Amino acid sequence: MNKGFTVWFTGLPGAGKSTISHLLGKKLKEWGRNAEILDSDVVRTNLCQGLGFSKQDCDISIQRVAFMCKLLTRNGVAVLSAAISPSREAREKARKEIGNFVEVYVKCPLEVCVERDITGLYQKALKGEIQDFAGVSDPCEEPLNPEIVVETDKETAEESTNKIFQKLIELGYVSQTGSAGHVYSPEEEDKIKERLSRLGYI
């Protein structure tokens, strides 16, 4: 079985969590890994019908997502969690519960996120139509020690994705050479390289 892990994206609404999670998911699948993406749409439709944006509702949502990540992670899946998680405390709980946890801080200035406003939620929040909106009327607590920071106002989504992917290799969660659903040990990799070289492929 592969080593499961959860990449937990933290950042303001509109910072680029979902976009990067989908690019990373695609890359992991090409690399031979099973990946599951839990972004805001997926979470709202399947796990958190009826929950709003209040701190309490957000915390319940994070708890459910974390539970799901835990079960998938311990079964060898690469899980990408990209739903909103403004509370540092709730994220730390998720980290403890899940174990193999890689926090990615998707950093982007508020004004850029408001400008993008892909979902139209900032407009509503700024007009007061949504209460407790993270980044506007509620805090969105920055992570203190994320495994990696990507800056989406300075990098392309592809660059951010590649940085995270390299980090996953560095942390030993993803193999350097890719595989079809199987992570090779360094010894196995050496043997494969030797064979390919013998056959004249590399």
Added chain:
Amino acid sequence: MNKGFTVWFTGLPGAGKSTISHLLGKKLKEWGRNAEILDSDVVRTNLCQGLGFSKQDCDISIQRVAFMCKLLTRNGVAVLSAAISPSREAREKARKEIGNFVEVYVKCPLEVCVERDITGLYQKALKGEIQDFAGVSDPCEEPLNPEIVVETDKETAEESTNKIFQKLIELGYVSQTGSAGHVYSPEEEDKIKERLSRLGYI
């Protein structure tokens, strides 16, 4: 990767769904399979905080459990769902969504379940303290075509578990010989047997 599947237990509260799911989970793990159990306790604590017993709440709960089962199943996990699911329609939706779906009807007469009343919920429902309780004030729709029926007033929990386990082998979800996390093909099994025989082990 193993072939994932979901065993979906249907039956009255107190019929024995949870007990059998835990015995089956143990057996599957001994057989080398990753198994996850989603019983009422797990579901209420982690996925459905705040939901009650009304048909609407039950349907939302089933939808969440089904989503979880789907993701685990497509990643090669053996999932045992033992939460209450009184609605036939909601179960049929779950079956379609999950795909590799084995419905087990845990059959037990209502009077026996009331007599057992392990959780004390029947007492409360009969006194009218809980509204919409499946089996008492709300219907608990019997499955029309379950893959297997076990009768917990006539069999021991171990007997029911063994019947289900045999069915899983028959359906090709579990290998006949057991393994450490890997289901062998018939050809691989033959080779292993031949080797063991050659070495004098069998």
